[in-house]
Amino acid sequence: MKIEPIAYFHSPFTSKFGVPRQSGIVEELKGTVVFTKEYSHAEALRGLETYDYLWLIWGFSENVDAEKHATVRPPLLGGNERIGVWATRSPFRPNNLGLSSVRILAIHPEVPSIEVAGADLMDGTPIYDVKPYLPYVDSHPEARGGFTDDHQWQYLQVEIPEILRPHYTAEQWKVIEKILSLDPRPHYHDDPAREYVMPFEGKEIHFVVAHGVLTIDKILQ
Secondary structure: OOOOEEEEEEEEOOOOOOOOOOOOOOOOOOEEEEEEEHHHHHHOOOHHHHOOEEEEEOOOOHHHOOOOOOOOOOHHOOOOOEEEEOOOOOOOOOOOOEEEEEEEEEEOOOOOOEEEEOOOOOOOOOEEEEOOOOHHHHOOOOOOOOOHOOOOOOOOOOOOHHHHHHHHHHHHHHHHHHHHHOOOOOOOOOOOOOEEEEEEEEEEEEEEEEEEEEEEEEEEO
């Protein structure tokens, strides 16, 4: 079976670094599904306004040539414990396919495109299908969640110097602070002297982490 993108995702993230590790974990993060010319049919969006959430089926386009293994090291387990790939949502999968649930913010038939919130996709990600989220079959609040039931994210305290505030709007800072509090670093990194760079909205956010506190030290264009 050959599949081709029906759309591409537009996101503030131009690299994988900093992208939330799960959809919905940063609900304020906005992005747009923009359909390709071949699938630019406004009528295909008819009825979508009656739904609140979508499933996006997309491709891990940055991992196509990456080596795949039967086991992976989930960040939530500290990046040191291995578990079977089918028991995780690791991006290193044989067919490089991702699945994300996102909230619909607006539908633009004239483009056509769909503005969404809560996505975990970087800019330029290919979208292979879009399907409505159906609460009566897709929601299972009593279901077990494997290792995620026993391990919680350790949030960082984020320090933002006031002199850097003008670089982004208050709404953008809200998103940035939540993303950084989730600790975008590889979980086997723990070097307080190391500076990290997270591209966001065309700028580079430079930061360091020490003793559970993430401090932004500069922002470059």
